[in-house]
Amino acid sequence: MGNQKLYKGSLQTIILKLLESNDKMYGYEITQHVKELTKGELNITEGALYPALHKLEADGLLDVEVAKVGNRLRKYYKLTENGTKETANKLAEMQEFLRTMHHLVNPKFSLK
Template sequence: MMSNSKLYKGSLTTIILKLLNEKDKMYGYEITQKVKELTKGELQITEGALYPALHKLEAEGLLDVEVAKVDNRLRKYYMLTEDGAKETVSKLTELESYIKTMQALVSPKFSLE
């Protein structure tokens, strides 16, 4: 398991946007489980980190929220707005560039030109 959660903390917004870009709508627990599954348990997003990030994205107009009743409970589904879809592209480009830069510093022999 990744011990340094600070490393991925800055990428949390990008992770959320990317997942919602691939799937029309998701609810919070579903997002945490998908990240766990995709990273084979290496990355585990806590609710304490996820929900403030979701609320911030919603406040910025990047996410819409839809409430549905599931098994007599209300469940909030999050989905990208048009601005959210544009921001996803921007954030992914930014993250890919950052990863290449870090790769060049950490393992110069593997850096991509």
């Protein structure tokens, strides 16, 4: 899919928004939720997801909780207090970006 590159710069915002809406999630759950929400349009690979999760954790935006599920350990990610604040900032940035892109692509019908 050609749009994958367009989504790449939005991955952290996507993750933060999902965690804001779902309290805590594990990696595979995040990928499946995105796939479902986008009707298969966006498929996040493990190679993209886990580095983004680790970066968000290192930046103090996510906490990790490990739980045993069956015979496996599962890492659940959830927003920290700073993560909640940063989610609001990232979503505001995204909305402004989308308004700007809409204006550039279709100036006759710009959103205000």
